[in-house]
Amino acid sequence: MADLTxxxxxxxxxxxxxxQATYDVETIHSIVNSSPVLHVSFVPDPSAPFPIVLPMIGxxxxxxxxxxxxxxxxxxxxxxxxxxxxxxLTHDAVKRGEEGLPLCVAATKVDGFVLTxxxxxxxxxxxxxxxxxxxxxxxxxxxxxxxxxxxxxxxVPDRYENTRVPPDGAEMQSTRILKLKITGAxxxxxxxxxxxxxxxxxxxxxxxxxxxxxxxxxEKLGVPQPGPYNRIKKIPDHVREFVDQENKMREKYALDAxxxxxxxxxxxxxxxx
Amino acid sequence: MADLTxxxxxxxxxxxxxxQATYDVETIHSIVNSSPVLHVSFVPDPSAPFPIVLPMIGxxxxxxxxxxxxxxxxxxxxxxxxxxxxxxLTHDAVKRGEEGLPLCVAATKVDGFVLTxxxxxxxxxxxxxxxxxxxxxxxxxxxxxxxxxxxxxxxVPDRYENTRVPPDGAEMQSTRILKLKITGAxxxxxxxxxxxxxxxxxxxxxxxxxxxxxxxxxEKLGVPQPGPYNRIKKIPDHVREFVDQENKMREKYALDAxxxxxxxxxxxxxxxx
Numbered sequence: 001m002a003d004l005t006x007x008x009x010x011x012x013x014x015x016x017x018x019x020q021a022t023y024d025v026e027t028i029h030s031i032v033n034s035s036p037v038l039h040v041s042f043v044p045d046p047s048a049p050f051p052i053v054l055p056m057i058g059x060x061x062x063x064x065x066x067x068x069x070x071x072x073x074x075x076x077x078x079x080x081x082x083x084x085x086x087x088x089l090t091h092d093a094v095k096r097g098e099e100g101l102p103l104c105v106a107a108t109k110v111d112g113f114v115l116t117x118x119x120x121x122x123x124x125x126x127x128x129x130x131x132x133x134x135x136x137x138x139x140x141x142x143x144x145x146x147x148x149x150x151x152x153x154x155x156v157p158d159r160y161e162n163t164r165v166p167p168d169g170a171e172m173q174s175t176r177i178l179k180l181k182i183t184g185a186x187x188x189x190x191x192x193x194x195x196x197x198x199x200x201x202x203x204x205x206x207x208x209x210x211x212x213x214x215x216x217x218x219e220k221l222g223v224p225q226p227g228p229y230n231r232i233k234k235i236p237d238h239v240r241e242f243v244d245q246e247n248k249m250r251e252k253y254a255l256d257a258x259x260x261x262x263x264x265x266x267x268x269x270x271x272x273x
Numbered sequence: 274m275a276d277l278t279x280x281x282x283x284x285x286x287x288x289x290x291x292x293q294a295t296y297d298v299e300t301i302h303s304i305v306n307s308s309p310v311l312h313v314s315f316v317p318d319p320s321a322p323f324p325i326v327l328p329m330i331g332x333x334x335x336x337x338x339x340x341x342x343x344x345x346x347x348x349x350x351x352x353x354x355x356x357x358x359x360x361x362l363t364h365d366a367v368k369r370g371e372e373g374l375p376l377c378v379a380a381t382k383v384d385g386f387v388l389t390x391x392x393x394x395x396x397x398x399x400x401x402x403x404x405x406x407x408x409x410x411x412x413x414x415x416x417x418x419x420x421x422x423x424x425x426x427x428x429v430p431d432r433y434e435n436t437r438v439p440p441d442g443a444e445m446q447s448t449r450i451l452k453l454k455i456t457g458a459x460x461x462x463x464x465x466x467x468x469x470x471x472x473x474x475x476x477x478x479x480x481x482x483x484x485x486x487x488x489x490x491x492e493k494l495g496v497p498q499p500g501p502y503n504r505i506k507k508i509p510d511h512v513r514e515f516v517d518q519e520n521k522m523r524e525k526y527a528l529d530a531x532x533x534x535x536x537x538x539x540x541x542x543x544x545x546x
Contacts, residue, residue: 039312053379106326222489
């Protein structure tokens with residue numbers, strides 16, 4: 001498969017630190033998919049005092065019933081509290097002939113604290129992605145069950161089939177899934193060792209007194225804690241293996257990121273527009 | 274100090290799972306202050322296709338120059354890429370006689386994956402907070418330096434005074450700090466063991482086959498990695514102690530949360546409005 005990128009549409013262009021920007025579809029999907037929480041923003045109505053941000057769980061996917069040429073057609077399926085207001089806003093938008101409710105979805109992972117000679121050069125190692133698009137409520141029963149499985153297994157792989165399924169009628173009714181059709185997306189990644197300004201790199205007094213380096217940061221999964229009504233003595237493989245593998249992978253990513261070469265600063269000036 | 278709460282103003286009311294809602298000022302501040310990334314949402318202009326979400330670093334604080342009665346008057350100081358567009362939007366709002374640019378700031382921390390008998394009862398242990406208010410750019414030089422110190426030390430305590438300070442003229446000019454005056458705020462906390470529906474708790478076949486429990490989740494700080502131009506042999510106390518203490522505290526929080534009693538379900542039905 002060729003390297004696919006999301007098209008630049010103005011509203012999704014990154015104008016600052018362009019060398020850290022990415023529009024690569026696979027990279028953006030991986031940031032979204034590995035974020036346990038996505039922040040979903042929408043405007044309740046033009047007269048509302050503030051936009052709204054809701055934390056939701058989400059995953060990229062393509063339903064078999066949808067036609068598609070490539071992975072840039074994948075949707076973002078979102079699960080969380082879909083309020084009556086959010087339902088109504090979405091229905092109203094569709095009724096007006098629009099594609100859905102305009103949403104902006106953000107995913108950010110912190111991979112390290114980058115400690116430099118001066119406060120201003122301090123930074124994070126991080127990966128962030130933003131999706132813009134139109135949200136609709138999934139009404140099709142088969143697609144809804146498929147999305148519930150997709151999202152459950154995004155938290156712990158194979159979890160869905162290791163629980164009491166399929167969902168019954170009441171569960172189907174009480175669950176709402178938002179489906180985001182993506183019209184624009186972008187990502188930003190910073191990884192690497194500290195970087196300082198040339199003026200400070202010449203200061204012997206500063207270099208001799210200030211520790212510089214990276215504190216790696218990653219989400220650690222602790223030892224699974226059986227609940228009060230659990231009867232299964234041994235932690236099942238799908239839980240234990242997930243915890244072990246994820247912890248190794250996450251720690252390695254943060255540590256590797258702390259040792260990569262610093263992002264070039266060459267574009268910094270021309271960048272800031 | 275009495276328990277202070279943010280007032281209910283309609284736009285910040287939580288209508289779902291009310292027993293998990295909080296308007297407590299100290300609780301909300303602590304969620305914001307312990308989140309390494311905040312998601313800041315604003316509407317670029319009424320004709321824009323989508324709201325915008327930016328990841329930023331932020332911290333609650335009260336500048337000595339501001340008058341105040343209590344901590345509910347504290348501001349949220351935000352640091353990150355403040356684009357020319359964001360600058361202009363803020364200036365325009367102030368010029369129109371408004372208090373600033375309407376912003377919604379969200380902070381979410383995941384404390385555990387709660388694995389239950391059915392996919393629908395799966396949950397996270399988490400803490401989330403949302404602030405609504407008006408953002409302005411900090412222009413006062415003293416307040417700006419104070420805010421830079423506040424934000425730097427929010428990443429690693431005492432880091433500011435252990436670097437080359439104060440910022441010089443160029444650094445002062447290139448740094449922009451957003452100050453959010455809070456008009457409404459709310460928080461939501463879920464902690465505790467798994468909870469399932471009564472119908473599944475009666476199913477012997479399900480109880481005998483599905484493992485239930487909590488995977489604790491917390492942000493782990495790895496061993497600090499010296500950078501390529503670091504000359505300080507020993508990791509300084511302000512870094513080492515921070516890493517050690519934070520790791521102990523974070524692990525303990527996630528583990529404790531995994532063992533607390535489950536949130537009452539009694540309000541679930543009446544909640545959903």
